[in-house]
Amino acid sequence: MLENAKKITVIGGGIWGQTLANLARRNHLTVRVWSRHTGEDLGAIIADTDVIISAVSIKGVVPTIEQLQQLQLNSRIIIVTATKGLEPITTRTPFHLWNQAFPANPLVVLSGPNLAKEINQGLPAATVVASYQQKAAILLQKLLSGESFRVYLNSDPLGTELGGTLKNVMAIASGVCDGLQLGTNAKSALLTRALPEIIRVGTCLGGCQETFFGLSGLGDLLATCNSPLSRNYQVGYQLALGLSLPEVLAKLEGTAEGINTTEVLMRIAQEKNLYVPITCQVDRLLRGEISPQVAVYELMRRDLKAEFD
Numbered sequence: 001m002l003e004n005a006k007k008i009t010v011i012g013g014g015i016w017g018q019t020l021a022n023l024a025r026r027n028h029l030t031v032r033v034w035s036r037h038t039g040e041d042l043g044a045i046i047a048d049t050d051v052i053i054s055a056v057s058i059k060g061v062v063p064t065i066e067q068l069q070q071l072q073l074n075s076r077i078i079i080v081t082a083t084k085g086l087e088p089i090t091t092r093t094p095f096h097l098w099n100q101a102f103p104a105n106p107l108v109v110l111s112g113p114n115l116a117k118e119i120n121q122g123l124p125a126a127t128v129v130a131s132y133q134q135k136a137a138i139l140l141q142k143l144l145s146g147e148s149f150r151v152y153l154n155s156d157p158l159g160t161e162l163g164g165t166l167k168n169v170m171a172i173a174s175g176v177c178d179g180l181q182l183g184t185n186a187k188s189a190l191l192t193r194a195l196p197e198i199i200r201v202g203t204c205l206g207g208c209q210e211t212f213f214g215l216s217g218l219g220d221l222l223a224t225c226n227s228p229l230s231r232n233y234q235v236g237y238q239l240a241l242g243l244s245l246p247e248v249l250a251k252l253e254g255t256a257e258g259i260n261t262t263e264v265l266m267r268i269a270q271e272k273n274l275y276v277p278i279t280c281q282v283d284r285l286l287r288g289e290i291s292p293q294v295a296v297y298e299l300m301r302r303d304l305k306a307e308f309d
């Protein structure tokens with residue numbers, strides 16, 4: 001089959017990059033993983049590649065793009081971005097950054113409720129590939145789908161990406177909620193109010209409302225806010241147990257993107273005058289300005305309002 005002849009390069013040797021590489025290998029594709037620590041020549045690796053999957057954390061996106069720009073990337077190569085974060089200087093999403101750097105290349109966003117450890121165990125999961133270039137998304141769908149990994153198509157790359165990015169802030173809040181043992185009512189209220197906050201920001205930044213009700217929005221919100229496997233959830237949970245942020249980060253394996261996303265999102269919200277009450281309390285908590293208990297109190301004592309406005 002044509003798809004089986006495709007060569008894939010995964011950039012980023014963290015757990016998500018390795019997981020995506022394994023999914024492609026299960027489909028008998030030729031996959032190489034490049035990370036800044038391997039010392040291998042990236043130019044030689046991508047010379048005959050058909051697809052580049054970027055699975056670096058947000059702080060690696062600009063350096064990775066700059067490195068590829070020096071290699072004169074062939075415009076037939078499909079670029080896939082799997083990062084969930086906001087670039088701190090420009091406040092842009094990875095989709096914007098990749099699109100600006102390589103406007104001639106087909107660009108696909110991959111995002112969904114995808115806790116890497118579960119996928120590595122072969123447990124069933126679903127994800128979304130979204131692109132303005134439908135052919136590229138369809139190819140990715142074929143390359144990565146398998147018995148335990150179901151890939152859906154979407155034509156809203158920005159909304160797909162923003163769902164996965166913004167829910168990380170809510171996962172921190174959810175970890176706090178569970179760490180403080182606030183109960184099921186509180187957790188349900190938090191997650192239900194988190195979704196309109198995500199939609200308010202996500203649609204303002206260009207995503208379609210419908211996308212946020214799908215796998216990459218509500219789906220990923222539920223996965224990350226309910227699982228101790230989520231690093232973002234762990235940040236909130238450990239803060240609620242009384243650890244300081246540096247203490248939490250010293251123990252954390254891998255990247256909790258929600259910490260940076262909260263800070264960037266606060267700047268976006270201030271600039272665009274967006275109402276983001278949950279993000280605001282997470283921000284103050286991460287800055288060490290308030291305790292987890294005060295964050296809850298502040299959310300509960302806000303002015304009373306209509307549910308939908």
Ligand SMILES: NC(=O)C1=CN([C@@H]2O[C@H](COP(=O)(O)OP(=O)(O)OC[C@H]3O[C@@H](n4cnc5c(N)ncnc54)[C@H](O)[C@@H]3O)[C@@H](O)[C@H]2O)C=CC1
Nearest residue numbers: 012013014015016056057059060063083084115116254255
């Ligand atoms: N772990 C998971 O379950 C999932 C993670 N993601 C997203 O994928 C991205 C990567 O996540 P993980 O692999 O879990 O994180 P990780 O912390 O395990 O790996 C991060 C990777 O980014 C690279 N990197 C960091 N800074 C860099 C720089 N300045 N230059 C070049 N490379 C750099 C690191 O070398 C490493 O390969 C994050 O945005 C995360 O939100 C998305 C879906 C699932």
Ligand SMILES: O=C(CO)COP(=O)(O)O
Nearest residue numbers: 112113114115230231232
């Ligand atoms: O995005 C994820 C699951 O979809 C991974 O969550 P964490 O980055 O919080 O571990």
